[in-house]
Amino acid sequence: DGGITQSPKYLFRKEGQNVTLSCEQNLNHDAMYWYRQDPGQGLRLIYYSQIVNDFQKGDIAEGYSVSREKKESFPLTVTSAQKNPTAFYLCASSIMGLAGRSTDTQYFGPGTRLTVL
Amino acid sequence: AQSVTQLDSHVSVSEGTPVLLRCNYSSSYSPSLFWYVQHPNKGLQLLLKYTSAATLVKGINGFEAEFKKSETSFHLTKPSAHMSDAAEYFCVVSDPMHNDMRFGAGTRLTVKP
Numbered sequence: 124d125g126g127i128t129q130s131p132k133y134l135f136r137k138e139g140q141n142v143t144l145s146c147e148q149n150l151n152h153d154a155m156y157w158y159r160q161d162p163g164q165g166l167r168l169i170y171y172s173q174i175v176n177d178f179q180k181g182d183i184a185e186g187y188s189v190s191r192e193k194k195e196s197f198p199l200t201v202t203s204a205q206k207n208p209t210a211f212y213l214c215a216s217s218i219m220g221l222a223g224r225s226t227d228t229q230y231f232g233p234g235t236r237l238t239v240l
Numbered sequence: 241a242q243s244v245t246q247l248d249s250h251v252s253v254s255e256g257t258p259v260l261l262r263c264n265y266s267s268s269y270s271p272s273l274f275w276y277v278q279h280p281n282k283g284l285q286l287l288l289k290y291t292s293a294a295t296l297v298k299g300i301n302g303f304e305a306e307f308k309k310s311e312t313s314f315h316l317t318k319p320s321a322h323m324s325d326a327a328e329y330f331c332v333v334s335d336p337m338h339n340d341m342r343f344g345a346g347t348r349l350t351v352k353p
Contacts, residue, residue, distance in 0.1 A: 127283075158343075163249070165330060165343030166284075173339075213283055227272050227336035231283035 126150065127232035129214050134237045136201070136208070144199045144235045146214035153219040155197035156229060159183060160211040169212075172197055173219060201237065209239045242267040244333045246344035254352045259303075259318040261347045263331030266312060273314045274332040275305055278346075284330065290314065301325070326351045 127148040136142045146155065154173045158166040168181030172191040186205025191197055197216075201208045215229040247262040265273065272291045276284040288299025295307045305316045314331060331344040 129283075163345060165244075165345045167343075168341070171339075211281075215284075227334045227341065228274070228286065228289060229341070230286070231276075233283045234281065236281065 127214060127216055127230060129212075129232040129235050131235060132233070134235055136237060136239050138239060139203045141200055141202050142237065144201070144212055144214075144237070146197045146199065146232060147195055148197075148214075148216045148230075148232075149195060150216055150230065151194075151218075152216035152230070153194070154217045155191070156215040156217075157181075157187070157189065157197070157199045158213045158215065160213060160234075166213060169199065208237055211236050242269070242271065242333050242335060242340055242342045244331050244342050244344040246329075246331050246347045248347050249345065250348045250350070252350040252352065253321045255323055256320050259316070259321045259325065259349065261316040261329050261331075261349065263314045263316065263344060264312055265314060265331070265333040267333055267335065269335045269337065272334040272336060273305075273307060274334065275299065275303070275314075275316050276330045276332060278328045278330065280327075287316070287329075321349075321351045323351050323353065325349060 130145045156171040157169040167183050169187050170189045172178035178189050188200045212235045214232040217229045243266045245264045274289050275287040278284045287303050288297045290297045290307045298304045303318045328346045328348050330346050334341040
C-alpha cells in the first residue's frame, strides 16, 4: 500500500517537554510539508522540504523544528518554545515538477492530535 | 499574494437534496484550485482539482466544481446529498510556480436524515 503514515495518532505532552511527530511516505515524493490545524481555521504551513537535507520555514515556524535526512521521512519536533502547541498536525507530500517546482497536488497523512496537559 | 474565502462556516442539508459549498479566491497569478474533504480526526482527501483546462471539474463521490474567473469563484456542488458526505470541506488556491498554497477556513457540512 502506498501512502503517508503519521504516528502517533494521539500524543500528550507536559508543559516544557519537546515532542517529535513522525511522518513517513512511500510514494517516492520529493516534497513534504507540515501543517497545523486549529478548530475553525484552515491549515497553516509550519515547514516544508523540497529535497533531502533542505527545508524552508512556513507561516508559523516559531517553536518548531524539522529534519529531512531521508526522502521518505520528515519528522516534526514541537519544542517547549511553542506557546500553544495543542492542535491537530497534518503531514503531506507531493511530487516535484519540472524546474524543481512542486506540482502542487498534496497527499495527506491521517494526522496526529497533540494535547498539552 | 493569494487568499481564499469560504463563505459559509456551516451548511446543513437534508439527505437527497442538493449541496452548494461556496468559495471565492484572490490571486495575482493563474492559480490551481482544489477542494479537499476531511472526515473527523482524519487527513484530507482530494475531491477535485482545477488547472486551467475545462472550467467544470468533476471529482469523486459525485461532486463537481465550476471555475468562474469573472466572479473569482470555485463553488462545490453535488445534486443529491448522502449521509456519508457529512464532513469538513476545504477550498484551496495554489500557485505552484511560487510554491504558495492557501487553505480556506473550511465549511462543515451536516446532512440530516
